[in-house]
Amino acid sequence: MNDSDPAVVDRCTSIGEESPAKEITPEASAECALHAERVSRLIGGRLVLDGVTVAPRPGETVGLLGPNGSGKSTLLRLLAGVLAPSAGVVTLDGRPLGRTARRAAARRIAAVEQNAHTQTELTVRDVVALGRIPHRRAWTPMSTADLGAVTAALERTGLTGMADRSWHTLSGGERQRAQIARALAQEPSELLLDEPTNHLDIQYQLDLMELVAGLPVTTVIAMHDLNLAAMYCDRLLVLRDGRAVAEGTPSEVLTPSLIEEVYGVRAEVASGPGGPVIRFLRSPAGREGQEAG
Amino acid sequence: MSIAVAVTIGPADITTVEVWRSVSARLGFGDSPLSPLREGIVWNLRMPRTLLAAVCGAGLALCGAVMQSLLRNPLADPFVLGVSSGASTGAVAVIVLGWGGGVVSLSAGAFAGAVLSFGMVVLLAHSLGASMDRVVLSGVAAMQLFAALTSFIVLTSADAETTRGVLFWLLGSLSGAGWADVVLCAAVLAGVLAVCLAHTTTLDAFAFGEEAAANLGVRVARARLLLLTATALLTAALVSSAGAIGFVGLVLPHAVRALTGSAHARLLPVTVLSGAVFLVWVDTVARTALDPQEIPVGVVTSLIGVPAFIAVLYRARRKT
Secondary structure (H helix, E strand, O other), rough: OOOOOOHHHHHHOOOOOOOOOOOOOHHOOOOOEEEEEEEEEEEEEEEEEEEEOOOOOOOOOEEEEOOOOOOOOHHHHHOOOOOOOEEEHHHHHHHHHHHHHHHHHHEEEEEEEEOOOOOOOHHHHHHHHHHHHHHHHOOOOOHHHHHHHHHHHHHOOOHHHHHHOHHOOHHHHHHHHHHHHHHHOOOOOEEEEEEOOOOOHHHHHHHHHHHHHOOOEEEEEEEHHHHHHHHHHEEEEEEEEOOEEEEOOOHOOOOOOHHHHHHHHOOOEEOOOOEEEOOOOOOOHHHHHHOOO | OOOHHHHOOOOOOOOOEEEEEEHHHOOOOOOOOOOOHHHHHHHHHHHHHHHHHHHHHOOOOOOOHHHHHHHOOOOOOOOOHHHHHHHHHHHHHHHHOOOOOOOHHHHHHHHHHHHHHHHHHHHHHHHHOOOHHHHHHHHHHHHHHHHHHHHHHHHHHOHHHHHHHHHHHHOOOOOHHHHHHHHHHHHHHHHHHHHHHHHHHHHHHHHHOOOHHHHOOHHHHHHHHHHHHHHHHEEEEHHHHOOOOOHHHHHHHHHHHHHHOOHHHHHHOOOOHHHHHHHHHHHHHHHOOOOOHHHHHHHHHHHHHHHHHHHHHHHHHHHH
């Protein structure tokens, strides 16, 4: 397995700041980077993902929306290559991910799981340094390039000041940032995030999304908050019961009818300067109940 | 250094200098100052025993450190895969039931039992889905089964004298150490240590679980099988030479972690060294404290180790 087939890499590069500028030709972009083609996945005999296609363009932020159990996390795990599709194929640079060496894949794709948890005593710097593992050789300490990547990732996520703090003393938002810093230390071209804003105060949600949207990598991010998705994502893919039901820009996708169809709630959608703004409406039954009481 | 000093401690009075000169005489430098009898004590009794203590301490501590990281379980120890109870059953079958007709040695019986038990754990864990939890649960199941078998054999077939011998062995003892044990265990330790040191970053990657490790480019199933098999093999070799010496593998890695941090590139070498030094001294205490009676080394490891461990935990806590 060779991850650096020069012909492919040359034609296909994320719009990373660090990476040398290369032209992305339209015909090459089709096979560029990460691409899931009609992927399905059975888990415990149940079809949790059914023929979903997703092909993020280099550098863009794609939001995955859908209720709990709609298959968002499963799709992210397929894209990361830690789960194999039951049908369909995920390709990285045109090559099936299942036939790409794990280490080589981890130098391109970084994933941040929900609820990262450890019992090991680690500092923030230790956690971020984990991201260098796919780049390191056995029997050798961290190289200057490794240390540089860790420092840069801490800097980028605003964690430099707390690099020596214990992971276990961090708040939820700080842990998410540390995991994102770890992912950045992998120096990936593709970043996969599974509901990174869950359980965070609103200020940290906005901070985190600002950070993610500003990163020079292709990002696929599973989300619950439709307004955050509308604010920060270039494109959205909406899943329901494992199937893709809508795809496009936030203003194309987030319509009252789609929200009602997918989430079963009524909403008004106003078009704001930074994308659509969604306001949920109380159900008629609920309002009647309140009036009666 | 500890080894040299420990060799000198014992009923027959031999100094460190004499030991060094005896060693250099064997290596071809000068003449040994010791009489043949005292030479015999050093080379046939104390030296292999002390070296085996060092190798066992190093090996058990290494296995413990690796298993705790790999299984993400602070209570994991070299015996959690059922290896030691399997070894005990094998040894007891040889001692008590006379299986192997006197041809198969106790060590070989113990080793066969260990391999059998580990094989059962791997098969069971694999058929249950091979997650780390399943490995631990399968190990606990195997441990219970083989412990029951051992008790059954001892209770139904052994006389009082044999029972006492078996018990001594179950608690761990270095008293039967010979050069063959030392060479075998040292060779296995060297091989397994090399494998583990080549996988230090892999072990680091397991900090946030198997999926996180896979996301960091680790081939999880392969790494798990390789490292578990290596540590099981080492445990089997150690247990078949010295019995089930508890505590070292369970607690020592935690104490070292509190001092070195969790990065395995530093943790593993320090764990190995401190395991070796620790067990050398503990065995020295075990064979001299109640002279001429000997205490099983496993008993002393816990008596000395637990207070030491608590002290380390307290100090580590004050630091943070």
